[in-house]
Amino acid sequence: MNFCMKNDLILVFILIISMSDSVFGQEKRYSFEKGLMGSPFKLVVYAANDSIAELAAAKAFGRVEELNEIMSDYRDGSEINRLSAQSGSGKWVPVSKDLFEILDISLSVSKKTKGAFDVTLGPVVQMWRHATRKGIFPAQEEIAAAMQKTGYSKMKLNRKASSVLLTQKGMRLDIGGLGKGFAAEEAIKEVKKLGITSAMMDAGGKIVLTNPPPGTDGWNINISNGSDSLKALKLSNISLATSGPTYRYMEYNGVRYSHIVDPVTGIGLLFHVRTTAICPNGTISDALATAFSVAGIEKTKKMVRKFPGTTVWLVERKGDRVAEWNTIKQ
Known part of the structure; x- marks a missing residue:
């Protein structure tokens, strides 16, 4: 085979690859779902191929699982429960970047809404969970005792040291009111790192959207x-x-x-x-x-x-x- 013929074959091969990319490399819709944080998490991405889409799902759901280990008040060993266990000790407790960020956001929202949102309601939420399972309405004394352990002003944050002080013994943090939204945001960040520009994460009704699907x-x-x-x-x-x-x-x-x-x-x-x-x-x-x-x-x-x-x-x-x-x- 002479040199010219080899070059012609190489050019034809490159042309075929280019045509394949243009035909098969268009972004397709992929959908994934997984039960996390007590709710179905649904991820939709538009990606060039199966491999990228599957990697995006793995990264996104993996990030949510990582956050659940930190933020779940259902898990005894979670970081947020370890923090709550030190309430009233007078100690400033260093926390992870993720936990500090979500508590910082929650405190800001609490101040702007004059307490209509409050992550320190954990003792009350725990009481109502128990009451719901038993079908028994809590006594007024029980409600009052739980309420004594709440109040967003009792949670202090030190931004320089990324540490938290819970001033009263028996406090319990519950970030159920914004945890899924935070997890959905973080999951989408993982997807974007892969170059995916059109994605949706639905975390049990808490939805984060990026660019529109292609052509819409x-x-x-x-x-x-x-x-x-x-x-x-x-x-x-x-x-x-x-x-x-x-x-x-x-x-x-x-x-x-x-x-x-x-x-x-x-x-x-x-x-x-x-x-x-x-x-x-x-x-x-x-x-x-x-x-x-x-x-x-x-x-x-x-x-x-x-x-x-x-x-x-x-x-x-x-x-x-x-x-x-x-x-x-x-």
């Missing part, structure tokens, strides 16, 4: 008011969280109590129906879905101004009627 102008997202109204939105590079007592609640003597506890009374919300918060950040949207649920419509109208770029759809019962307020543009 947004992700198709449907949100409900909890009964008969539905909004179909096209969203991208945004996060949203929806909260409501549809599946998690306690019913006692014909009264339904939400799984979301009012930090003032220590009792599950009675009038909350559904809240959706749409924000630039998944951790904040998760926290605000809880905070706005607690605050109710009138207080939320003032509160939302402290969170630029946030829109909300809030539904609550007022007597025999349902009241709604939303700033979501369709």
